[in-house]
Amino acid sequence: MIYLFFVKHYSTVWIYCSFSTVCILEQNFDGIILICQSYEQLPDELECLKAPLQDYSAVDCCVGEEISLTKIRNVTLATKLNKIRNKTNALLFLLLCSLVFDFSACLYQCNLVIFLCHQPLEVREHKSSPHKVAVLGIWVKNQAQGEAVTELATALESGRLVYRDIGGSDPERMAAPRVAEYVQAVFKDSPVTVTVVSNLNTLEKEYPCLAAVNRCANTVPRHQARVIKLLYCGEGPIQQTLMVVGKGITYDTGGADIKAGGIMAGMHRDKCGSAAVAGFFQILAKLKPKHLKVVGAMAMVRNSVGSDCYVADELVVSRAGRRIRVGNTDAEGRMVMVDLLCEMKEQALKEVSPQLFTIATLTGHAIRAMGPHYSIIMDNGAAQRSGNALQWQKAGEVLGDLFEVSTIRREDYEFHKGKSEYEEILQSNNLPSSATPRGHQTPAAFLIMASGLDKHGVDSDKPLPYSHIDIAGSSGPFPGVPTGAPILAMATKYLEL
Ligand SMILES: [Zn+2]
Incomplete structure (x- = not known):
């Protein structure tokens, strides 16, 4: 039959x-x-x-x-x-x-x-x-x-x-407020709880680095930033907590370090990290895995250019209290994620077996280093001890969602140390990542330093496993259709398909 x-x-x-x-x-x-x-x-x-x-x-x-x-x-x-x-x-x-x-x-x-x-x-x-x-x-x-x-x-x-x-639609159809509306509609009557943060004072107080990027876009109501928080809590005692932050730049002009020479086209795809967070929650809503808690945050911000935009040289104090010197406004992805990562870090200390992640179309260097088809995953010390990156790579092979594994080295931290006493941390150098040695690894070090995760390394009392995933290469071509990377690998690993 x-x-x-x-x-x-x-x-x-x-x-x-x-x-x-x-x-x-x-x-x-x-x-x-x-x-x-x-x-x-x-x-x-x-x-x-x-x-x-x-x-x-x-x-x-x-x-x-x-x-x-x-x-x-x-x-x-x-x-x-x-x-x-x-x-x-x-x-x-x-x-x-x-x-x-x-x-x-x-x-x-x-x-x-x-x-x-x-x-x-x-x-x-x-x-x-x-x-x-x-x-x-x-x-x-x-x-x-x-x-x-x-x-x-x-x-x-x-x-x-x-x-x-979310990831594939144009910068107006999926401007931040409309992404929030879409996500609320998708998860209505589902096991996923959605909270949208839109108040400017809250954004400035809780996520100062994100608010700096939002400063220019905020002058246009339909482009104003949203932080979309998602929560899934499976039945039964929780055995594992995943905490995922996604980069959601609805359009990346580069800011005042503007993307010149015809390289701006395609920049509506800079929200695929956040799209991955929402996509993964949709799989959770459908399959309802037990014993798993997942906390998600989508950083939906437009990196606009105008008289009110943040510029290189500005000093911004992150949620973790680190004084950051902006080096290049086109390195906005790390800025919009870092305070959300910091908030997750604070919450992680109260969760069962937490693992933190950032997912982002972060660097052109990811494509230069590994080619256009692969996600790159890199672990901090605590995640590396459990072999996390290699497990993701293996899980990705089951459904063709492929990864390369990179390593965060001491030079990457050195690279982001403040260059004068004005600043503790340098956000970025003044070159595109693709022209920077270790251009996709150093942002992971920045995220760890500026979020305060460096206080939770393997040498600390409370190590927190954290992995950064760069999907600049794997998120899909433009023109073309976004691939969905890395949600099939995530589902395979954490839902044990
Ligand atoms: Zn950028």
Whole structure:
């Protein structure tokens, strides 16, 4: 018996069907996606596909080597699917998963294919048809396997959808106040609690470095900063607490150290760290893992340029009481995250088994060092002792969310030490990170120093594990669609998929 399951985006009506029909060609899909080593080894149930594929391979040598599209037979839509088709005017596809069933491989293939079906928020909002693919059926031989894959694939995809909506949308559609509205709508009636901080006095008092970046954007009401706090507390005694801060620069002009020479385009993607935080919470909301508490903060700020913008040379005192000299206003990501990290650090001392993280499209150097497809993770001493970065790297391999591991060295701390008695910490040098040796590692040292996490190293009474994740390379191309990195790795590691 063969079962078919349907994966849907979180935002539309859930469709669930199962069929017991055996012959794939008699099913009612516009297309079949077959992922396999060789069509010669198709199982008996798929025997009917062999002859047409053999015929086609006689005239196209790319079959088996590259992705190929072939028309096998005209199919007639059955009543149920026809209704969906008429309603949505979208395509219906069937994915034939690994022929020898492997759960992770099947999940990987599902997420790969669903990703290709994605339609950007702006397109969904301006078209009557919400999806280009209305139904994705997943073919597996066993009902329990099918249900499990469907549940996970749906949860992971809904997380990536939230990520792509926030991270991929333009700087006005996802200006900070509108991100806050979107996040509140997504988590309404869910196990995730959302708190939005918008009061300027509160922002200035609690997050002075963030407020410095916000100073210019704050003069335009629709661009004013928001700190969005998220909380998930699973059932049962809590065994682990994750505390995650995401960089959410809705648009990065560079500030007064303006991005000149045509390098500003694409800077609406500078909010993908925050998008990852929201996306991960969406997965938590769907799968409701027990014994896990997750505290999240999205630092939504526009780095605008104008007469009120913060400039290089300014001194700002961080929440941790460190006097910071601004070196380059384009290094705003670390500024908007550092006081939230400091607040998390204060709270972490009261939590069960806390682990702190920052996720950010932080440096061009990350791309220069590792290429454009990989996240980079680097641990502080306490996180390194538990082998955290290597565990993330391993977890990421399961669903193709890949990492390189970097190390924070003593030179990175040295780099950010104040250069005169005016300042304790130098925020940045005056060059782009891509022109700076160790340009993606030093910001992690800055975050540790300016948040006061340096008081919680392995040599302290209360070590706090902290890891910084730079997704500048992995968050996705522009033009193009954000990938969702690193939320699949996070889900794999902490939800034990
Ligand atoms: Zn910047």
